[in-house]
Amino acid sequence: MxxxxxxxxxxxxxxxxxxxxxxxxxxxxxxxxxxxxxxxxxxxxxxxxxxxxxxxxxxxxxxxxxxxxxxxxxxxxxxxxxxxxxxxxxxxxxxxDWNHRFDNMQQHSGQHLITAMADNMFGFKTTSWWLGCKVSHIELDTLEISKDQMKSLEVAVNQKIREARSVTVKVYNSSTDPELSKMVKLLKAEKGKKDKINLFFIVGERVLNYLDHYYEAEKALTSVLNGPLEKHAQLAEKSVSSLKLSQKIITTLLRDIAALEVKHFKSQDPENLLFILHRKEGDIDFMNSIIREMENENVTIFITCGDETGTGSFLLYGKEDVISQLGHGVANILDGKGGGKKGRFQGKANKISNRMQAAEFLQENILK
Known part of the structure; x- marks a missing residue:
């Protein structure tokens, strides 16, 4: 029919x-x-x-x-x-829904044109294709397609569009002439199935939408990086390098703080076998540093990290029998979830603000 x-x-x-x-x-x-x-x-x-x-x-x-x-x-x-x-x-x-239909028409017409030109220019046969909601792709029967070939293909396809050649759709004995896409942009090529290449493309209105999207992204990055488009990669790389250096410095400082905190604890009452500490900017490495510095298996360690008004993480460390008995109780007080073994219980806390209640719970059960 x-x-x-x-x-x-x-x-x-x-x-x-x-x-x-x-x-x-x-x-x-x-x-x-x-x-x-x-x-x-x-x-x-x-x-x-x-x-x-x-x-x-x-x-x-x-x-x-x-x-x-x-x-x-x-x-x-x-x-x-x-x-x-x-x-x-x-x-x-x-x-x-005409907008959806016209988009399909543009992508499909563009696919036929890319397929024909890829075959005519390089002998690349199309074995399948997929019309995606944002980007579509054609599966080409070739092991690779170079950047120069992609550029030549894109130029040739858009030249055919500028020539305003009509597209004839033949269904048995009827025909019509749908409007062809105004522009084709080849985005990238990726390895697909065995001995195949997937060529990704957009056509018509999608090209304009794509351009709008990336222009807005360019404006945002220009503001954030404080530099023009041609320097974005250089400025981003510089920012990432600075961030990595800062993170390395922070990690070193937190380890030094961990050592000082433990040294201070050891200088106090030797009978105190419960170490409690909250560090807003702490992380798992900071918690592990505390454990390494303590060097006393009789001390139970309770550490919380994160903003007191929000979520964070916690760690309970000590004798295996003590931690297995108290771990879930601490997690419940902090409205969190966690787990562990061999004297270690750690997890996420939804209410770091309850850390003092958790500390009191541990004091009642450990120092009794």
Whole structure:
């Protein structure tokens, strides 16, 4: 069956009738997780909503006021997935999401042009392609494509567009002339399946959106790095080097502080077997430094790090039997979670502000 959308790619509204409607389940992916949605598949006498296939996602639109979530093709029919049942024989008004359709048209037309030029210029055959929501890619039957080849291909493709050659879409005996993309940008090439290269590209309005996005990013970085675009890489590298040096200095200072804190503890009451310390800017290396400096297995160590008004981390260290008995109690007081073994219990705390309560809990159970 030739659908109305194949006869006229620019038709955005259409009246038809419901031919069939039956319960179904559509599987989607939300935040990387699969989700099954219950609904109905509707078959219309004809449709302007194109089903997915051949690497291209389906159109989007509405049947009356009902959102069409997905469209597939089974045999000669297009199946429209919706969330409610429609009566068979009912007259309905179908409306196309034109922005989504036109984007698909641009990417697909661009893919055909890139495919043809890659074959003509270098003999690279297209074995498959994928139309992504932001960036698309073509799988080329070649082991590699050089930067010079990519640049030559991009120039040649855009030259064909400037020549304003018409695109003819032939479906059996019908044809139409959809508008070709205004520009093609080849982004990068990556190794794909065995002996294949994936060539990533954007076409038409996506080029402008891409340019807008990166122009805003350029402005932000120019402000942060205090320098023009051509110096961003140099300035960023300098900033990263300075950050690494600062982190190294801070780590050294924290180790020195750890040594001083333990030295001070040892100079106090020798009968005190509970070491308690909070250090806002401390980290796991600081905690381990305290343990190394203590050198007394009879001392129970309780350290918290982080902002007192927020979250942080904690460490409990000492005799294995003591830590195994008190570890989860401390975690509960700090509204946190943790675990460990061999006299070590550590974790994340949601309420560092409760550290004094945790300290009192340890004093009651260790110094009794």
């Amino acid at each position: 030739v659908f109305k959308c194949q006869e006229d790619s620019f038709l955005t509204e259409f009246d038809t009738k419901v031919k069939a409607c039956f319960p179904s389940i559509h599987e989607t992916v939300e935040n990387g997780k699969k989700k099954k949605c219950k609904g109905f598949k509707v078959i219309l006498e004809d449709t302007i909503l194109f089903p997915e296939g051949g690497g291209q996602p389906s159109d989007t639109g509405k049947i009356d006021d009902i959102v069409v979530q997905h469209i597939t093709r089974e045999g000669l029919e297009a199946l429209h997935f919706v969330d409610r049942e429609l009566d068979i024989g009912k007259k309905v008004h179908v409306k196309l």
